[in-house]
Amino acid sequence: MYNRYMVLFGFKHDPYDTFKYIINKQKQTPHKFQFFFMIGDYSTYDKGINIQKRKYVSLIKHVSDYCKVGLKASFFSLDDLTILKKEKKRMENVINTTLTTSRNSFSKLNLPVSYRNMVELEIQEDYSMGYISDIGFRAGTCTPFFFYDLDYEIQTPLKVCTYHLMDYALLRINSLLDKKKALNELISEVKQVNGELVVVFHNYTFSSIERWNGYKELFNIILESANEA
Template sequence: MLLVYTHKISPRLKYVFKHICTRVLGIKVEFTTKIEEFIAHDSLKMSYTKQHLGNEFFIKSNDILFEQGLSDIEINVQKWENTKCFFFNGDKSAIPFDIFAASFYILSRYEEYLPQRKDEYGRFLATESLAYNHGFLQQPVVDIWAYKFKAAIQKQFPDFKFPKREYRIKPIIDVPSPYNYKLKGVMRSLGGTLKDFFRFRFKSLYNRYAVLFGFKHDPFDTFKYIINKQKQSKFKFLVFFFVGSYSTFDKGININKRKYVSLIKHVADYCEVGLKASYFSVKDVVLLKKEKRQMEDVINTSLKASRFSFSKLSLPESYRNLVQLEINEDYTMGYIDYIGFRAGSCTPFLFYDLDYEVQTPLKVCPFHLMDSVLLKTTSMLDKKKVLNTIIEEIKRVNGEFVPIFHNYTFSNTARWNGFKELFNNILASTNEEA
């Protein structure tokens, strides 16, 4: 156990120390404000305050962990060996930066509460982030800092044995619509027919009716492939199905169709299944509750995980609604147009509500790559290179890689040529030595 002496035990301090020490490094942490108790402790210990007590392992504290609410914080990002950090704390500290304050700033998504420019869908832009603007978006800095802290404290306590964690993967399959042509209903099929005709998309028109009359396989129906891949992997896939209403943004299948319900049940026999919450449920807890109930009626168990449509988040409301509805995990934290670490981490963390200054039970599981981002690179060689780079970053800290693919990614459409191979590379990455 690590004992931390500090002048004040705040909710922020407990939150971030438990993430770094327990979730990343695997050790228990306790806190004290009593010097006698600190001196008497005969195992791992450190002080986290303004002045060191003596020759103990000491990290000079930044004020952010003892504040409440938001304030205008000056962030000065500096190079630190193979990475970058901020909240420099001088030479007397065991490490040159207050990694706990910096980690709190990034994990709490402090910057997303501040005024910022958003995209057309109201999403926080990667280009607005501290990580993007200072060139560390593609590093899991919170985990890297945690390992630097581990190395420094290990020097002071060489006999202490830290547990070792292993690199792992959590493949996500996002299903906005399970079929391209099937189960769409007469009106939508007719609308699609007219659109294909007037846009001279005669191949699509032919494919539509070949599928509808049973002569061809629906291109989006790749679930047999997904299930076969799941059978070969020791890591559970998480498949998000959409059950909400048809809208301008969401074009899913009506959940009242028996064949769709059967599909979800079939996939749930092999993979974990979550809710792909609709675009309008991001801020509407009543709608989200309805969709949650619909999904639970299908899978006959309580819903464990969710992911918002369009990867849209509205902090803190979206996460508060999930907490209220007792949904335990969310997989929306990430960028659709950039590869990297929106929350600076490849370790799931609990949502900290900055308005209420409280740690919530909601586990935020950030994703690090969406399949469509790889379309920016032209050759398969470049795609593999980009993919391997992010995998190596995560392997260095034995973290969890969360990539998002879609059911249509595994289709035979020319656009997605080679993506099955990329998915196989991800599955195979756990078989190699880190």
């Protein structure tokens, strides 16, 4: 609580404000980073920043100048087309372009409803499918694929981009050396089949908070592997 007040009153840098570092990294690689910002209403499950705050809007606009920006859809938009549509419109008003990518809060999916709603709103790519606490291939592949609606027996235009590693999964591995080993093994597996490695990191992953020590090194390994491809 003390640290929070120190940040609020301007006496201390916000440890979660790592966007300058991330954008500098973006400038060093031709591969575009994909950001997802939450702009849904405050709720029991979603406690994001109010989209009415000008600094937050300014941040999203600034990031969109360098990186791709998508929507981190709220918990209650999971099954509610009206809420998802409202959030999509909000984001489009901020970035001044058509929203094409999304990712669900908590990586939750209610199939086929979640994907049908995205198709309805002409969202082109989703990054929700993956394991939060484990490394692996939730869809059994590391190649993006189009959602096939079994009920209607049609291939939809929604591309499912599964992720294979979230930052939290590496917290279960104690040493930085073992984290690097697990990451390099994953990279090798994906390269063997000419797949597309998708990793989910958060802004706080790059902070100076102790639990995230070494994650900048891990991120560099990912970037180096992408540049070698």
